[in-house]
Every structure is written in structure tokens, then in C-alpha cells.
Amino acid sequence: MAEYRVGVLGATGAVGQKFIHLLRNHPWFKVTALGASERSAGKTYREAANWVESTEMPDDIANLVVSACTPDEMDVDFVFSGLDSGVATDIEASFASAGIPVISNARNYRQHETVPLMVAEVNPDHLALIKHQTFDPNGKGFIVTNPNCVCIPLVMALKPITDAYGIKEVILTSMQAVSGAGYPGVPSLDILGNILPYISGEEDKIGLEPLKLMGKLEDNKVIPADIPIHATAARVPVIDGHLLSVTANLKEKPGDIEEVRDHVRKWDSPLADLDLPSAPAKPVRLYEDFRYPQPRHQSLAENGMQVGMGRLRNASVMDIAFTALGHNTIRGAAGCSILNAELLHAKGYFS
Numbered sequence: 001m002a003e004y005r006v007g008v009l010g011a012t013g014a015v016g017q018k019f020i021h022l023l024r025n026h027p028w029f030k031v032t033a034l035g036a037s038e039r040s041a042g043k044t045y046r047e048a049a050n051w052v053e054s055t056e057m058p059d060d061i062a063n064l065v066v067s068a069c070t071p072d073e074m075d076v077d078f079v080f081s082g083l084d085s086g087v088a089t090d091i092e093a094s095f096a097s098a099g100i101p102v103i104s105n106a107r108n109y110r111q112h113e114t115v116p117l118m119v120a121e122v123n124p125d126h127l128a129l130i131k132h133q134t135f136d137p138n139g140k141g142f143i144v145t146n147p148n149c150v151c152i153p154l155v156m157a158l159k160p161i162t163d164a165y166g167i168k169e170v171i172l173t174s175m176q177a178v179s180g181a182g183y184p185g186v187p188s189l190d191i192l193g194n195i196l197p198y199i200s201g202e203e204d205k206i207g208l209e210p211l212k213l214m215g216k217l218e219d220n221k222v223i224p225a226d227i228p229i230h231a232t233a234a235r236v237p238v239i240d241g242h243l244l245s246v247t248a249n250l251k252e253k254p255g256d257i258e259e260v261r262d263h264v265r266k267w268d269s270p271l272a273d274l275d276l277p278s279a280p281a282k283p284v285r286l287y288e289d290f291r292y293p294q295p296r297h298q299s300l301a302e303n304g305m306q307v308g309m310g311r312l313r314n315a316s317v318m319d320i321a322f323t324a325l326g327h328n329t330i331r332g333a334a335g336c337s338i339l340n341a342e343l344l345h346a347k348g349y350f351s
């Protein structure tokens with residue numbers, strides 16, 4: 001089996017730790033280098049990281065010395081990035097320019113013309129943009145990003161419906177877990193027994209990123225989908241798992257709601273034949289019992305990589321309504337990047 005030496009940029013942060021947790025027994029990717037800020041560089045990972053995962057810090061990782069995020073200090077085949085967005089632009093470009101592919105969670109390059117914004121089951125064809133990137137004149141280094149943690153369950157749940165009917169417009173409210181704000185995140189006195197009805201910058205990303213994700217690749221460019229999305233993003237006192245309440249108008253009218261449900265039930269992963277280690281067998285599961293999915297009980301379905309869809313019903317104002325649940329730091333962040341990297345390997349982009 002292929003074995004790649006992998007670096008994690010932003011290794012000490014919440015997303016960086018999730019990468020390390022998810023990669024601890026990965027059959028293809030071995031973490032051999034860790035990068036963080038000057039505050040952490042030179043320390044062992046055990047000293048530098050405030051470990052917040054529930055599994056123990058892996059021993060081999062604990063003893064690695066954290067380096068600065070520079071390509072000459074990290075001798076690896078590619079890097080995952082969980083960098084703070086305040087520093088990701090220059091650091092990620094420096095790795096790509098040095099011939100080291102960057103698979104990123106940070107928002108900085110999501111709207112870049114030649115950078116794929118990827119959910120592996122939704123728009124795998126967008127990988128073709130990579131060959132138009134100019135970061136590395138030798139063509140080895142490139143950047144691939146994954147979307148915001150609300151946009152991922154949204155586009156995954158919409159995918160079976162898009163394929164069957166097309167989507168005209170969407171209204172949604174997101175109920176976002178506190179782990180989305182990193183560590184230590186939202187002060188406990190703000191969030192305990194409370195809901196915060198505004199998350200700065202979030203609604204703009206939810207209105208924009210799905211349009212690129214659901215866009216069509218034409219003449220080496222992504223033509224964004226023309227779907228107005230009105231979002232309200234709220235922070236709720238839940239640890240992991242973003243729950244969305246979605247209402248949508250469809251381009252073609254369905255026969256009845258049972259027909260729509262059947263399209264979701266029967267929708268298969270386009271990655272099924274590739275045998276990717278992190279790919280869920282069923283990327284979207286429709287819960288028939290209207291009490292589910294719930295963040296506490298279903299966020300970890302299929303190792304946190306499955307999106308749960310529930311309460312799929314006729315809407316009294318638009319065509320349909322449903323809920324969608326995604327684990328925000330796995331499917332919505334590190335797990336999405338790892339699956340993107342597995343797809344890149346399967347399609348030969350790392351050779």
C-alpha cells in the first residue's frame with residue numbers, strides 16, 4: 001500500500017488535533033512532521049499542544065518536535081492545513097510553491113479561481129482545476145480546500161435532490177456546535193443555557209461556498225450555481241455536530257414527497273468503487289423516524305463521515321423541508337480533507 005509522509009500545519013490547534021486523531025491508524029498517510037507558530041516551534045508536541053481529543057495523544061506524535069511552518073523544515077510528501085486563517089495565505093502558498101501539495105481546511109483559497117473547493121462525493125470533477133494552478137512552476141505543488149463546516153452537510157444533503165430535480169432557492173438556519181469555534185472558543189457564561197443568534201462572517205460563507213461546490217466545470221473554470229441561499233447561523237450549547245434546518249424550492253416539481261425520499265434513500269456514493277479508507281459507505285442517510293438525527297446520538301455515524309438527513313417533508317411555504325446533521329470537526333473539517341487527499345491519491349495527483 002502507498003505510504004506518504006504527511007505534515008500537519010496548525011498541528012496544535014483544534015482542527016490540527018483532529019487530523020492527528022483521525023490519521024493515527026491510517027493505512028496510507030503517516031504523520032511525520034508538525035508545524036505551528038513560533039510559540040510552539042522547538043517544543044515536543046506533548047509540551048506544545050493542549051490536547052483536547054478524547055483519545056490519548058499517540059506516543060510517536062507526542063515525541064515529535066514541532067517546527068515552524070516552512071517547507072524547508074518539513075520533509076514530507078504533502079501537508080494538511082488546519083492553520084489560523086490570519087496566517088494561512090502566505091504559508092500555504094509557500095508550501096505549494098516548494099512542490100508540496102496542501103490539503104487545507106482554512107478559508108483563504110476557497111474562492112481562488114484555480115483552487116478546487118471540494119467535497120469528494122459532491123464535485124470530484126473539480127479536481128481538474130489543479131492543472132491550471134501556477135503556485136509551482138514544476139507542477140508538483142498545488143492547493144485543494146474544503147468548505148465551511150455548515151456548507152458540507154448542506155451540499156451533501158442537497159446532492160440527491162439536486163440530481164433528481166435541481167435546486168432553485170434555499171433558506172436555512174444552522175445550529176452550530178461550540179467546537180466549531182476552536183478551543184477555548186465561546187466563553188461558558190455566554191453559551192451555557194443560551195443560544196447565540198449570530199456568528200460573525202458565517203452567513204456570507206454559507207451563501208457563497210455552495211454555489212462554487214454545486215457549480216459546473218466549463219472551459220477550465222467553475223461557473224457558480226445560480227441558487228439564492230438565505231442563512232441564519234446560530235451557536236448552540238452542543239459540543240459536536242452542526243444541525244441545519246433547510247427549506248428549498250426545486251426547479252422541477254416532484255410527484256410527491258415519498259418520491260423525493262426515495263431519491264435520497266437510493267442515492268449512492270460516486271466514490272463507491274474507489275475503496276477509499278475514510279469514505280462512508282453511505283454518505284447521506286435518511287432517518288425515517290422524525291426524532292432523528294440528533295447531534296449527541298448521530299454525529300459519529302460512519303466514524304463521523306456520514307451526513308444524517310431527517311424530517312424530509314412537504315413545506316407549507318416552499319417545496320420541501322428537512323434537517324441535516326454533520327460532525328463539524330470530522331465531516332465538516334479534518335475528515336473532509338483526509339477524504340479529499342485519498343481521492344487525490346486514487347486519481348494520481350500525488351505522483
Ligand SMILES: NC(=O)C1=CN([C@@H]2O[C@H](COP(=O)(O)OP(=O)(O)OC[C@H]3O[C@@H](n4cnc5c(N)ncnc54)[C@H](OP(=O)(O)O)[C@@H]3O)[C@@H](O)[C@H]2O)C=CC1
Pocket residue numbers: 009010011012013014015016035036037038039040041069082083084085087088105106107147148149179180181182183328329332333
Ligand atoms: N474548528 C472547526 O470546526 C473548524 C475550523 N476550520 C478552520 O481551520 C483552521 C483552524 O481552526 P482551529 O483549529 O479551530 O484553530 P486554532 O486556533 O485552534 O488553531 C490554529 C493553529 O494555527 C497555528 N498558528 C497560529 N498562528 C500561526 C503562525 N503565525 N504561524 C504558524 N502557525 C500558526 C496555531 O499554532 P500555535 O498553537 O503555535 O499558536 C494552531 O496550531 C481555521 O482556519 C478555521 O477557520 C474549518 C472548519 C471547521
Ligand SMILES: N[C@@H](CC(=O)OP(=O)(O)O)C(=O)O
Pocket residue numbers: 105106107147148149176177179180181199202205328
Ligand atoms: N465558523 C465555523 C468554523 C470555521 O472555522 O469555519 P470556516 O472554516 O469557514 O472558517 C463554526 O463556527 O462552526
